[in-house]
Amino acid sequence: MHLRNLGFSKLTYSEVILTIRYEDIVNIAPIGVLLEDDKHLSLRVYKGQRICELISKGAIDCVLNITRNPKLFYDAIFNKNAIPHHPSETVSSPRVEGCDAYVECSIVHVEDHREYVRVLLKPQLTKTYPRIARTYNRAEPAVIEALICFTKIIHLIENNLEAAESLKERIKIFREIVHHSTRNEKLRMMITEILERSEKMIRENTAVNKH
Ligand SMILES: Cc1cc2nc3c(=O)[nH]c(=O)nc-3n(C[C@H](O)[C@H](O)[C@H](O)COP(=O)(O)O)c2cc1C
Structure with a gap:
């Protein structure tokens, strides 16, 4: 093909x-x-x-x-x-x-x-392995977009905490989209995990910077 x-x-x-x-x-x-x-x-x-x-x-x-x-x-x-x-x-x-x-x-x-x-x-x-037609949904792309933000935070966290914070805010918006558009618990769990891991990384880095 x-x-x-x-x-x-x-x-x-x-x-x-x-x-x-x-x-x-x-x-x-x-x-x-x-x-x-x-x-x-x-x-x-x-x-x-x-x-x-x-x-x-x-x-x-x-x-x-x-x-x-x-x-x-x-x-x-x-x-x-x-x-x-x-x-x-x-x-x-x-x-x-x-x-x-x-x-x-x-x-x-x-x-x-x-x-x-x-x-x-x-x-x-x-x-x-072509699949039959599928409708578009908002939740799945939002999870993938949030993952992109998460992997950028990993790379930015040491040198640019402000940019990392703003990516975390973006992840919050993706979480809203997921919660608004699906009741699928697996997708909701994934977006929550992505946000929590981002928050944890930023919290830990802020603590390190203070000492
Ligand atoms: C949808 C998506 C697309 C990505 N595209 C790239 C890319 O084009 N180049 C890149 O270096 N990292 C990209 N990343 C980030 C890497 O996948 C990510 O940093 C990954 O953890 C690298 O794994 P490794 O350290 O095992 O190589 C992307 C992540 C996502 C979620």
Whole structure:
């Protein structure tokens, strides 16, 4: 299937779950992907994260696991070890179970920038499991947006407490959206956990700064 038909675009990031293997270490994390040209995709991976470390060490491939399931995004941040995965067809990095599609990629180029590395990928195989039509809901994207804010807080907390605070306020808005638009206890639990962890990180950091 053509990458554009899966939703990849040169203009808009596609948020996917990346699996990457280096030797016997497998790492799973959400990541944004852009289409470069008809045959290449690119990532921007911020330094200080495990994915970046595995790429710098020499990982040669990865899988883009395509899903809209907020629980998989949540687990890819908070419960990486709980995510079941199985072998891919053409690359050494595994696939996450239960996704709608998989793009198995070789890493063809890594470009070093000050705060991040830009990674060029060449897809080797695309496998899709098309689902029937689904309605849009507000709660699931709100959980994923809150996770993005949470991972930004992790990186900002030491140097920019004010920005971290403002991201936490944003998470509160996402929690309102979730509570307003669903009675699903699992989604409500996830958004509460994201907010509580953000508040805890900020509280602990404020305490450290005071001493
Ligand atoms: C939806 C979503 C998209 C993300 N996109 C990126 C990205 O494009 N680049 C990046 O460096 N981090 C991105 N992150 C943050 C990483 O996934 C997050 O920091 C993760 O914990 C890194 O895991 P690691 O330290 O095991 O590598 C994103 C997070 C979410 C929830």
